[in-house]
Amino acid sequence: MPPLKIKKGSSKHSAYDLRDPNAEVLEAHTLAVVVDNEAGVLARVIGLFSGRGYNIESLTVAEIDHEGRRSRITIVTTGTPQVIEQIKAQLGRLVPVYSVADLTVEGPSVQRELALFKVAGQGDKRVEALRLADIFRASVVDSTLESFVFELTGTPEKIGAFADLMRPLGLIEVARTGIAALARGAQSETA
Amino acid sequence: MTRKMTGAKMVVQALLDQGVDTVFGYPGGAVLPIYDEIFQQEGIRHILVRHEQGATHAAEGYARSTGKPGVVLVTSGPGATNAVTGITDALMDSIPMVVLTGQVPTFAIGSDAFQEADTVGITRPCTKHNWLVKDTESLSQTIHEAFHVATSGRPGPVVVDLPKDVQFATGTYHGPREARRSHYAPQIKGDMEAITALVEAIETAEKPIFYTGGGVINSGPAASQLLRELVEATGFPITSTLMGLGAYPASGDKWLGMLGMHGLYEANLAMHGCDLMINVGARFDDRITGRVSDFSPKSKRAHIDIDPSSINKVIRTDIPIIGDVGHVLEDVLRVWKSRGRRVNGEALAKWWNRIEAWRDVDCLAFKPSEKTIKPQHALARLEALTKDHDRYICTEVGQHQMWAAQYLGFEAPNRWMTSGGLGTMGYGFPASIGVQVAHPDALVINVAGEASWLMNMQEMGTAAQYRLPVKQFILNNERLGMVRQWQQLLHGERYSHSWSEALPDFVKLAEAFGFKGIQVKDPSDLDDAIREMIEHDGPVLMDCLVEKHENCLPMIPSGEPHNKMLLGEMTAKDAIGSKGAVLV
Numbered sequence: 213m214p215p216l217k218i219k220k221g222s223s224k225h226s227a228y229d230l231r232d233p234n235a236e237v238l239e240a241h242t243l244a245v246v247v248d249n250e251a252g253v254l255a256r257v258i259g260l261f262s263g264r265g266y267n268i269e270s271l272t273v274a275e276i277d278h279e280g281r282r283s284r285i286t287i288v289t290t291g292t293p294q295v296i297e298q299i300k301a302q303l304g305r306l307v308p309v310y311s312v313a314d315l316t317v318e319g320p321s322v323q324r325e326l327a328l329f330k331v332a333g334q335g336d337k338r339v340e341a342l343r344l345a346d347i348f349r350a351s352v353v354d355s356t357l358e359s360f361v362f363e364l365t366g367t368p369e370k371i372g373a374f375a376d377l378m379r380p381l382g383l384i385e386v387a388r389t390g391i392a393a394l395a396r397g398a399q400s401e402t403a
Numbered sequence: 404m405t406r407k408m409t410g411a412k413m414v415v416q417a418l419l420d421q422g423v424d425t426v427f428g429y430p431g432g433a434v435l436p437i438y439d440e441i442f443q444q445e446g447i448r449h450i451l452v453r454h455e456q457g458a459t460h461a462a463e464g465y466a467r468s469t470g471k472p473g474v475v476l477v478t479s480g481p482g483a484t485n486a487v488t489g490i491t492d493a494l495m496d497s498i499p500m501v502v503l504t505g506q507v508p509t510f511a512i513g514s515d516a517f518q519e520a521d522t523v524g525i526t527r528p529c530t531k532h533n534w535l536v537k538d539t540e541s542l543s544q545t546i547h548e549a550f551h552v553a554t555s556g557r558p559g560p561v562v563v564d565l566p567k568d569v570q571f572a573t574g575t576y577h578g579p580r581e582a583r584r585s586h587y588a589p590q591i592k593g594d595m596e597a598i599t600a601l602v603e604a605i606e607t608a609e610k611p612i613f614y615t616g617g618g619v620i621n622s623g624p625a626a627s628q629l630l631r632e633l634v635e636a637t638g639f640p641i642t643s644t645l646m647g648l649g650a651y652p653a654s655g656d657k658w659l660g661m662l663g664m665h666g667l668y669e670a671n672l673a674m675h676g677c678d679l680m681i682n683v684g685a686r687f688d689d690r691i692t693g694r695v696s697d698f699s700p701k702s703k704r705a706h707i708d709i710d711p712s713s714i715n716k717v718i719r720t721d722i723p724i725i726g727d728v729g730h731v732l733e734d735v736l737r738v739w740k741s742r743g744r745r746v747n748g749e750a751l752a753k754w755w756n757r758i759e760a761w762r763d764v765d766c767l768a769f770k771p772s773e774k775t776i777k778p779q780h781a782l783a784r785l786e787a788l789t790k791d792h793d794r795y796i797c798t799e800v801g802q803h804q805m806w807a808a809q810y811l812g813f814e815a816p817n818r819w820m821t822s823g824g825l826g827t828m829g830y831g832f833p834a835s836i837g838v839q840v841a842h843p844d845a846l847v848i849n850v851a852g853e854a855s856w857l858m859n860m861q862e863m864g865t866a867a868q869y870r871l872p873v874k875q876f877i878l879n880n881e882r883l884g885m886v887r888q889w890q891q892l893l894h895g896e897r898y899s900h901s902w903s904e905a906l907p908d909f910v911k912l913a914e915a916f917g918f919k920g921i922q923v924k925d926p927s928d929l930d931d932a933i934r935e936m937i938e939h940d941g942p943v944l945m946d947c948l949v950e951k952h953e954n955c956l957p958m959i960p961s962g963e964p965h966n967k968m969l970l971g972e973m974t975a976k977d978a979i980g981s982k983g984a985v986l987v
Contacts, residue, residue, distance in 0.1 A: 251523075251535060251537075252523060252533075256527060294715060298716055302712045304712070305556075305589075307532040307585065308585075
């Protein structure tokens with residue numbers, strides 16, 4: 213039986229990590245970091261990224277366990293496989309960090325972002341904006357005679373696509389939350 | 404044991420409960436309550452330094468020579484910012500240190516109050532962890548946690564920032580046992596599968612080498628003992644980084660000397676040519692690797708380190724083992740013995756033959772002079788005349804530091820205090836004070852250059868006040884020798900600001916502070932001068948005038964691999980290429 217022709221890095225959801233550790237390709241990874249919710253912890257994490265020259269594409273942080281005083285930081289970062297491994301190791305050795313999970317390599321995950329869009333305009337553009345919002349299942353959370361505020365939840369790509377459509381229709385302001393992500397299935401990646 | 408007391412009293416009580424006997428510090432407005440408590444007790448000795456940077460380096464010297472954490476107490480604002488260099492130095496060299504800083508009262512924080520600085524903000528990137536204590540109830544637990552973090556896993560400095568009102572207020576004291584522990588618990592035991600893989604590699608290796616570092620020293624004397632046992636049992640050659648000197652004795656016959664930029668020829672060539680590299684507690688620093696792409700091209704690499712972020716950071720590792728060096732070496736020895744203590748003896752003998760040929764190059768040879776004292780000669784004589792003493796060596800940073808590492812022999816761990824990672828000029832003198840405080844009867848020598856030494860010369864007051872008989876052995880070339888050497892190599896011999904203009908009369912300076920001052924410039928007087936320095940019962944400032952333009956060799960120029968070493972008298976041209984020129 214001839215060996216399977218598997219190209220290194222061809223699948224990020226393989227049972228085996230097929231990525232070439234020495235590859236110079238940049239990869240985007242979503243990291244879920246559970247930390248003590250103590251003063252300065254976010255500055256510590258961000259300082260690590262800026263001090264060592266790593267990228268932050270998106271960052272979300274909120275308390276997830278009030279009793280246990282824990283917060284979850286979701287970071288989307290890019291780097292070569294070696295840099296990504298280094299980022300995880302550097303995060304892991306921070307004293308207030310409980311766990312670091314790489315949702316990109318540890319199996320399938322769901323990633324969602326919430327965004328608010330303020331679209332101002334009148335006439336046809338206003339009608340078109342409302343129609344497109346309906347297609348995207350965005351909801352109207354504020355309305356005046358000259359404007360709407362739409363709320364939209366989805367993948368970053370969906371949010372980006374909606375923003376592109378709204379721009380010619382009078383988009384004047386956007387607020388995005390950054391990504392919240394969880395692994396699919398019954399297992400907890402950060403326990 | 405819980406009881407009520409003021410925050411200031413808690414600080415002293417917590418230090419006592421942590422077994423602290425010495426604090427290096429300098430008082431100021433925001434730590435006055437703590438100083439008041441120190442005044443009223445006798446369990447802790449406070450050493451008053453002359454500058455907060457001196458306190459941090461003294462604490463490093465104390466820590467490095469005892470294995471215990473060094474403790475520093477300074478005030479807010481400038482007290483804390485002056486300590487930053489020493490804190491960063493301790494972070495780079497993994498020295499356990501607890502720095503207590505005063506802070507303006509909590510209600511004044513953020514108001515740009517007098518002597519206010521954002522100490523936790525400033526020290527966040529240069530500590531292992533830091534805390535601002537906002538209420539007295541959590542103070543004692545925070546200090547116990549600070550000691551836990553500073554001393555466990557990869558050691559490092561921590562800062563506890565203490566607002567003045569928190570020091571005055573009363574709260575409940577918790578002892579170390581009942582204090583709440585955080586989840587911080589680094590992995591100590593190595594993975595047995597990886598350890599077995601290393602043992603298999605040891606059994607078959609044809610050209611093996613141990614490459615050891617400061618992690619062996621930090622793991623404790625037992626780790627050094629286990630390393631010696633493993634080296635003797637396998638018969639493998641061993642080299643070490645600057646930080647790891649003394650873990651394996653320099654007199655041992657498997658010892659190749661230090662490796663790296665100014666390491667020995669045989670050590671670097673063996674690293675380049677080996678087929679199995681066993682990194683024990685070292686971190687592939689750029690002073691060690693040279694050009695990374697040509698680093699030890701044919702070797703399988705094992706890396707034992709307690710810090711997971713050290714693995715694969717610079718050099719990719721085939722056998723990573725995360726754990727404490729002592730624990731891992733114990734397991735390696737046990738597994739290797741249980742499998743029959745096998746090594747590839749025939750290949751190993753051939754490997755040693757090659758190494759002996761490299762050794763015959765005698766890379767540390769230098770041309771002696773009858774007129775001027777060569778710095779290498781000064782250190783060779785210092786070695787000969789002090790090696791039988793109970794001796795501790797500190798250094799500043801520069802050529803003299805590298806010569807000390809090359810020409811002095813270290814037989815035991817914790818005997819060598821030097822600023823490796825950060826390369827802090829001004830480290831050695833205060834460090835020698837910290838060592839002498841910890842070892843009052845030992846011979847403590849700081850090998851210095853005159854430029855580095857002047858950076859923290861104010862600590863003469865400290866040494867005089869506490870009658871610390873530290874020996875300051877200054878190799879005075881009236882130059883910033885290493886800077887001058889690089890300018891010769893790299894910048895067309897344009898010696899921009901690399902000479903020491905307007906130097907003091909060191910003998911008079913010594914006498915002004917109650918030191919003994921000795922100047923020596925004739926090689927024939929050197930031995931007597933060194934003896935006089937050793938025998939004097941008190942601090943000595945030795946001004947040893949040496950050859951002004953001596954270069955520190957051998958040397959791997961920046962951006963070159965291990966097998967491109969410069970030996971003997973180097974020529975300025977072509978030594979460092981344009982790619983290497985941008986490197987430091």
